[in-house]
Amino acid sequence: MTAIVVDRLTKCFGDFAAVDGVSFEVPDGQVVAVLGPNGAGKTTTLEMLEGFLAPTSGTVRVLGTDPHRGDRRWRARIGLVLQSTSLDAELTVRETLDVFAGLYPTPRPVGEILELVDLVDDAEARVGALSGGQRRRVDVAIGIIGRPEVLFLDEPTTGLDPEARRRAWTAVENLTATGTTVVLTTHYIDEADHLANRLVLLTAGQIVADTTPEVLRAQGGPATIRYRLGGGAPLADLPLTLAGYLEHDNHELLIRAEDITAPLRDLLGWAHLHDLDLAGLEVGPPSLEDAYLAAIGQRPIPEGTPS
Amino acid sequence: MTDTAPATAARMPSVGRLLAAQISYQARLLASGRAITIGVGLPVILLIASHSSQTHTDAADIAGYAAFGLTMTAWNTYGVRLVAAREAGVLKRWRATPLPHWCYFLGRILATVGVAVLAGAATVAAGVLLYGSHLSVSGTLAALVALMLGALAWAATATALTAAIPTIEAAAPTFMLTYFPVIIISSTLGGISEPHWLSTIASYLPAQPLVHALSSSLGHTPGHALLPGRDLVVLAAWSIAGLAAAVATFRWEPHRPTQQRPARALYQPKPDDQSPPSSTMISVGPERLSPRHAATGRVGMPSR
Numbered sequence: 196m197t198a199i200v201v202d203r204l205t206k207c208f209g210d211f212a213a214v215d216g217v218s219f220e221v222p223d224g225q226v227v228a229v230l231g232p233n234g235a236g237k238t239t240t241l242e243m244l245e246g247f248l249a250p251t252s253g254t255v256r257v258l259g260t261d262p263h264r265g266d267r268r269w270r271a272r273i274g275l276v277l278q279s280t281s282l283d284a285e286l287t288v289r290e291t292l293d294v295f296a297g298l299y300p301t302p303r304p305v306g307e308i309l310e311l312v313d314l315v316d317d318a319e320a321r322v323g324a325l326s327g328g329q330r331r332r333v334d335v336a337i338g339i340i341g342r343p344e345v346l347f348l349d350e351p352t353t354g355l356d357p358e359a360r361r362r363a364w365t366a367v368e369n370l371t372a373t374g375t376t377v378v379l380t381t382h383y384i385d386e387a388d389h390l391a392n393r394l395v396l397l398t399a400g401q402i403v404a405d406t407t408p409e410v411l412r413a414q415g416g417p418a419t420i421r422y423r424l425g426g427g428a429p430l431a432d433l434p435l436t437l438a439g440y441l442e443h444d445n446h447e448l449l450i451r452a453e454d455i456t457a458p459l460r461d462l463l464g465w466a467h468l469h470d471l472d473l474a475g476l477e478v479g480p481p482s483l484e485d486a487y488l489a490a491i492g493q494r495p496i497p498e499g500t501p502s
Numbered sequence: 503m504t505d506t507a508p509a510t511a512a513r514m515p516s517v518g519r520l521l522a523a524q525i526s527y528q529a530r531l532l533a534s535g536r537a538i539t540i541g542v543g544l545p546v547i548l549l550i551a552s553h554s555s556q557t558h559t560d561a562a563d564i565a566g567y568a569a570f571g572l573t574m575t576a577w578n579t580y581g582v583r584l585v586a587a588r589e590a591g592v593l594k595r596w597r598a599t600p601l602p603h604w605c606y607f608l609g610r611i612l613a614t615v616g617v618a619v620l621a622g623a624a625t626v627a628a629g630v631l632l633y634g635s636h637l638s639v640s641g642t643l644a645a646l647v648a649l650m651l652g653a654l655a656w657a658a659t660a661t662a663l664t665a666a667i668p669t670i671e672a673a674a675p676t677f678m679l680t681y682f683p684v685i686i687i688s689s690t691l692g693g694i695s696e697p698h699w700l701s702t703i704a705s706y707l708p709a710q711p712l713v714h715a716l717s718s719s720l721g722h723t724p725g726h727a728l729l730p731g732r733d734l735v736v737l738a739a740w741s742i743a744g745l746a747a748a749v750a751t752f753r754w755e756p757h758r759p760t761q762q763r764p765a766r767a768l769y770q771p772k773p774d775d776q777s778p779p780s781s782t783m784i785s786v787g788p789e790r791l792s793p794r795h796a797a798t799g800r801v802g803m804p805s806r
Contacts, residue, residue, distance in 0.1 A: 245598060247755065268514060271600040281591030285534040286527075294527050298520065298599050300512035341600070 196223045198345050198376040199244065204253035206239050213239040215400035216253070221393075223344075226367075226377040228391035230384070232491060236400040237380040238278060241349050244378065245275055257345055271299050274343030274375075276351050280330045284323025288314055288333055291322055292340060299341030312336045312366045328359030335366050339375075346370065348379035352386060364389055384484045396490050404490045412486045420450040420459055421477040429469050434461045451481075520601055524609025525616070532579070532617045541579060541621040545571035546628045548691070553633065561721025562713070564629035566690045569652065569713045572622035573685065576653045578677045580614040581660035585673035588664065589756045597754045607752070611657050611745075618653035619646070626720065637720060644719035644728040651737040652712035658744030659708065665751035684709050711736040 199221035206214040214236040221227050229237045242248040243255055246262030255262055260269045282291065289305060296302035309315045312332040317325060322333060331351065338346060348367065352360040360383075367390055371377055381387055387394055388408045396404035396411075404411060424430070424446055433441075436458060440450045450458045459478065466473055532538060545567040553559050587593050596606050626645060629635050637645075663680070667673050685691065687700055688709035696704075704710045711733035718730055 247594070247598070267600040267602055270598065271514065273598070275598050277591055277595060277598075279591050281595040283531050283587070283592060285531050290530075294523065295599065297515060297523050298601050300514050337595070 197221065198223045198225075198258060199378065200254075200256040201240075201244070202254045204240065204243060204255060205251045206236075206243060206248060207251045212400050214243070214250075214397075217397070217400070217402055218253075219395055219402065219405055221376060221378065223376055224371075224374045225393055226371050226391045227379070227393045227395055228387035229378065229380045229395045229397060230382075230387055230487060230491075231397035234399075235397040235491075237397055238349055239400075240397065241347055241378065241380055245273070245347050246270075271341055272344045273347070274338040274341060274345070275347040276331075276334045276338040276349060278349040278353070280327070280334050282322050282330060282333060282337075285321065287319050287321055288325070288336075289318040291333065292336055295337045296340050301342060302340050303342060305340075308336045308340050311339070311369055313362050326359075328355045328362075331355055331359070332363060332366065335363060339366075339370055343375060345376045345378070348377065350380055350382065353382065360386070384487050388483050396487065398491045408483055411490060412480050412483045414486065414490075417451040417453050418455045418480055419477070419482075420448065420452075420455055420462065422448040422462065422473075423475045424448060425472070428471065432465065432469065434465055436461050437465070514600065517602060517605060521605050521609055524601065524605055525613045528610045528613030529616055532575075532583070532613060538575065538579065538617060538621070541571050541575035541618070542624045544574065545621070545625040549625060549628060550632065552692070559629060559633045559635065561635065562717045563692075564626055564633075564635060565713050565716035565720055566692065567629075568622040568625035568649070568716060569690050569709060570685065571625050572618045572649060572653055572712070573656050573681065573690075573709065575621045576614055576618035576656035577660050577681055578674075580618075580657055581664060581677045582670075582673045584610070584661065584664050585667050586670050588753060589670045591756055593754045594756070603754075607661075607748075611654070611661060614657045615650060615653040618657065619649045622649045622653070622716075629720075635720065640728060641719050641721075645716055648712065648715035648719055648729060648733075648737075651734060651741065652708065652715070655708040655712070655737045655740035655744065658741050658748060660744075662744050662747035662751060665748075665753050668757045688713060706736060708737055708740045 197220050199219075201220070202218050204214055204217045205212060217236070217240060229240060231237050239248065243250050244257055244262055246257075246265050249263045257265070258269065258272055262269075262273075265273070286294075288309070292305045292308055296305055296308075303311075306315075309318050312335055314329065314332055314336065317329055320329075322330060325333065331354075335348075335351060338348070351367070352363045355363060364386070367377065367379075371390075377390075379387075379390065392407060394404065394406055394408055394411055395402060406414075430438075430441070430445060437448060437450070440448050440458075442449045448462065450462075452458060455478065462476075463473075465471075548570070549559070549564070549567040553563070593606075597603060623646075626637070630637050660677070663676070664673075667676050684704070684707050687696060688704045688707060689696075690709055690713055711730075715729050715733040715737070718726065718733075719728055
C-alpha cells in the first residue's frame with residue numbers, strides 16, 4: 196500500500212512558488228524526513244499533506260483521500276505535531292490528553308501514552324507549567340493518541356535540549372515500530388539520520404534528492420582520513436603524496452579523496468616505518484551533513500531558467 | 503499495519519458527546535483563568551461600592567452591573583482568548599482533529615454563554631442577598647433568558663470581530679475600544695446625560711437592550727411585559743448577524759507575517775511532462791525500496 200502520493204504539487208503565494216512541482220510517494224510504514232534550508236518549502240509541503248493548504252496545482256492523496264477535503268473519519272487516521280507548540284495552558288497533562296483521546300474511535304489509553312512520551316511524573320502538572328521540552332512531548336502525545344496511520348511531524352525537536360531530543364526520538368521510534376508511516380521535517384541532519392529510512396531534500400521548492408541516508412552520504416562527497424600527529428612525528432619523511440594535507444600547524448593530516456586507497460597505503464607505510472601509534476586514525480565516509488550541504492547546493496535547473 | 507488500523511473500522515464518537523465534551527472543556531478553560539474572577543468579582547464589588555450608604559437598590563442598577571459582568575466575560579475575556587488561541591496555533595491544532603469544526607466553534611461559544619450567564623447571575627444574586635431585592639420565579643426565568651440571549655449576542659459578535667484582529671497585541675485594545683463606549687452610552691453603570699440621537703443608537707446596540715430586558719425581568723410588576731419584545735429582537739438580531747459574520751470570516755490559522763521574499767520563477771504546470779529525471783537528482787538504490795518502486799530505482803519523480 197502507498198500511504199502518500201504527491202504528484203507535481205505546486206503552491207504559489209502571489210507570484211512566489213513556495214513549492215514547485217514536487218512529486219514523491221511514501222509506502223506504508225516508511226519514515227521519511229523532508230530536509231532543506233529555511234524557505235525551501237518543507238512546511239508548505241507538509242501543510243498541503245495535512246490539509247491546511249490547498250495546492251495551486253498538482254495532486255495530493257493521503258490514505259487515498261485529498262487532504263483538503265478529508266472528513267473527520269479521515270482526520271481520525273492522521274496524526275500531526277505542528278511546528279510550534281499549540282496547547283491550552285490551563286489544564287493538566289492528563290486532562291488535556293483525556294479530552295483529545297475522546298475525539299478518536301480507538302484511542303490509546305492515556306496511561307500508555309504518558310509512558311510512551313515519558314510524562315508519567317508530570318501527568319498532574321498544568322500544561323502551562325511545563326518546560327518547552329515537556330510541552331513538546333505533550334504535542335507528540337496528542338499527535339499519536341488516536342493511533343494514526345500517518346503521522347506528520349513538523350520540526351518536532353526544534354528548541355529542545357539534547358536529552359529532550361533523545362526522549363522525543365525514542366517516542367517516535369516506539370511509534371514507528373508499530374508500522375505508522377511518518378513524514379517529518381527537521382533542520383537537524385543527525386535527527387533525520389537517526390529516525391528516517393528515507394530523505395527528501397527540498398531547495399527552493401523543488402526536490403533535489405530523494406534517497407536513503409546511506410546513499411546520500413556516499414554520493415555527497417569524498418571519504419575522509421584524519422590522523423592526529425604526535426609532537427615527534429618525523430614530518431621530514433612524510434611521503435610527498437601526503438605532505439599537502441597537513442592541517443592545524445602540522446598537527447593533523449586531513450585527507451578528503453574520492454579514492455582513499457593510495458593515501459591510506461602511503462600513510463600506513465610511513466607509520467609502520469617509524470613505528471607510530473595509529474590509535475587516533477579515523478577513516479570514514481563523508482559526513483551526512485557534508486553530503487546534505489553538497490546536495491542542496493545543487494539545483495535541477497539554474498534559477499530563472501524558463502521551464 | 504499493526505495496531506494503527508482500527509480507526510477505519512471503529513465507530514466514531516457521536517457528535518452529541520463530542521459537543522458536550524467540548525463545552526465542558528472550554529468552560530473549564532474559561533473558568534480557570536483570572537479573567538473570570540474579574541467578570542464575576544468586579545461587578546459585585548462595584549455594586550457594593552456604589553451603594554455603600556444604602557440599604558436598597560433598584561432593579562435597573564442590579565441589571566446594569568449584571569450586564570457589565572456578563573459582557574466583560576462574553577466580549578473581552580472571550581474575544582481576547584480566542585485571538586490568543588488562534589495566534590498560538592491552538593485553533594489550527596483543533597482543526598486537524600476529528601472534531602467537527604462547527605462543534606469546536608459552537609462548543610466554545612456555548613461555554614462562554616454559560617460562564618457569562620454565571621457572571622451575570624452572580625451579580626443578581628448579590629443584589630438579592632445584600633439589598634433584599636425581590637425576585638419572583640417568573641422574573642428569575644425571564645432574567646435567565648435575557649442573560650443567555652445577551653451573552654450569545656456579545657459572544658457571537660466577538661467571534662466575528664476576531665477575524666479583523668491580526669495579532670494578540672491588538673486584541674485587548676480592540677475589544678476595550680469597542681466595549682467601553684458602548685457600555686457608557688448604554689448607561690450600563692448608571693445613567694448619563696446624552697443626546698437623544700445617541701440614546702437611539704444605543705438602543706440598537708446589544709448593551710442597552712440587555713440591561714433593559716434584565717431590568718424588566720428583575721423589577722417585574724403586574725401589567726408589564728416580563729421581557730420587552732423589542733429588546734429580545736435586537737439581541738437576537740445581533741446573535742444571528744454575529745454568528746453569520748463569524749461563519750463567513752472566521753480564521754483558524756494564525757496570521758502569517760508578511761515577508762519580502764526573493765522572486766522565484768513561477769512554476770508552469772506541464773501536464774504532459776514526461777521528461778526524464780534530472781541528472782542532478784540523487785535517487786535511492788533499488789535494493790532499499792519497496793517492490794513497487796524497485797523497477798524504476800526512484801521513489802520520487804523530480805519535477806523536471
